[in-house]
Amino acid sequence: MGRRLEDDIQEILYGTEEIVHRVAELGEAITAHYRDSGRELLLVNVLKGGAIFVADLMRAIDLETSVDFMAISAYGPSSDEIGVVRILKDLEEPIADKDVLIVEDIIDTGLTCNYLRQSLASRGPASLEICTLLDKTVRRIAEMPIAFSGFDVPDLFVVGYGLDYLQRYRNLPYVGVLKPEVYFG
Secondary structure (H helix, E strand, O other), rough: OOOOOOHHHEEEEOOHHHHHHHHHHHHHHHHHHOOOOOOOOOEEEEEOOHHHHHHHHHOOOOOOEEEEEEEEEEEOHHHHHHHEEEEEEOOOOOOOOOEEEEEEEEEEHHHHHHHHHHHHHOOOOEEEEEEEEOOOOOHHOOOOOOOEEEEEOOOEEEEEEOOOOOOOOOOOOOOEEEEHHHOOO
């Protein structure tokens, strides 16, 4: 039998109950912010990491909402393509005249999210805001307005609650710090 995922976790940074509570608070804040807009609220989630967060967040918002998904590659296969952002899966529906909320699992340098924000802004939404569960402000390069932020996370390698390392750990019900020996080998 293989190693348990938990064996690779150095510490739990945000436990399950803490995440549930914070997502509920974010849902209340988003509900209050958009309650009187009179427009459709569209949650735009970036796959794959944010899928768990957007599902929980949608249930915490007391408004009619819809959700759509994008897949983005923030870097290319070769070193000369680092920093290149590509849209691998685009939205299914137009976003013109809708209130659009980008829902991210984590914002690190901000470069990818900033690119996504600019791309979506060019499509004519009525409003465009950002919500992230984890905000790694210490590594921010591209400044951007983040309307709704769950936790300001320190500069640690975190996994769980949708976040992965080599497609593993997404199913952990908490956000934990990955042991350095796991990713440094």
